[in-house]
Amino acid sequence: HPKFHTPSFSTIVTGFFVAVPALFLNLDLVVDLTSIGTLFAFxxxxxxxxxxxxxxxxxxxxxxxxxxxxxxxxxxxxxSVYLLKTYNTAGNHEFWLDATGQHGWLVKEPITDKVIGGFAHQIPTMVFILASLALVAVTFQKRLSLLPVLGLLTNLYLMTQLGxxxxxxFLIWLLIGLAIYCTYGYRHSKLNKIAVA
Structure with a gap:
């Protein structure tokens, strides 16, 4: 935009490419995708x-x-771990069950699609737990600031609750966005033009 120096044309084009599919998708899916995108930005x-x-x-x-x-x-x-273990016993029990209600973690059968599908909903939570432990270790080692670390953990936790x-x-949409950025945006960015000159 000539006055505000914002990417107005690309904002309108992106809005169009997001709004048109949203007309044909389930509203809950659109709301959840909006939420996960916003939380990812935070x-x-x-x-x-x-x-x-x-x-x-x-x-x-x-x-x-x-x-x-x-x-x-x-x-x-x-x-947090103490409070979850003490006051969320039903949630702790459900975490160790797969989506079919079986004790999937203890199943000794060959892995089938049913078992993988049953545990797929736990993948974000497991990734969050590992990321939290890694972030706590890095915070302890490098004395990072409390506020950004808590903000990062909070947003990642809220993202895990979306299923x-x-x-x-979200990952498909993110890969499409990264592909567009790598093929077009990186070469046409003002910072790249300054670095080349």
């Missing part, structure tokens, strides 16, 4: 803060206050 912002300014030393107009998360993040993880079908659609 998670990227929190992760970006951890990469660009992990200790709050930037000279920018707005800085995220630095609160050392070395001890607080592991403590919050321990308290495997939404994750599948």
């Amino acid at each position: 998670a990227l912002v929190c992760g970006g803060i951890l990469v660009i300014d992990p200790y709050g030393r930037s000279d920018a107009r707005f800085r995220v206050p630095y609160i050392n998360g070395k001890w607080l993040v592991p403590l919050l993880l321990i308290v 495997i079908n939404n994750w599948t659609m």
Whole structure:
């Protein structure tokens, strides 16, 4: 846009390509895809803060206050696990069951599509647990700021609650977006033109 210097044309084109399929899709799917996309954007912002300014030393107009998360993040993880184990016993029991209600983790039969389908809904939760443990270890080791770490964990947790079908659609949409960016956007970006010149 000549006045605001925003990508107005690409925003309109993208809006069109999102709005037209939304007319023909299930409304719940559209809402969940919107939610997972928004939460992913928030998670990227929190992760970006951890990469660009992990200790709050930037000279920018707005800085995220630095609160050392070395001890607080592991403590919050321990308290969260204790509270979940103590007060969410039904949820803990359901986690170890597959979608058919069988004790799928204990099944010794060859893996079938039914078993894989039964556990597919647990994949986001398992990935979140592993990512949380890794982030807690990195926070303890590098003394990362508490606020972006909590923001990242919160957004990732909320994303795990949207289910495997939404994750599948989100990953397909993300791969399409990355393909467009890598084939067109990267070559036509202003930063790339400055670097070449």
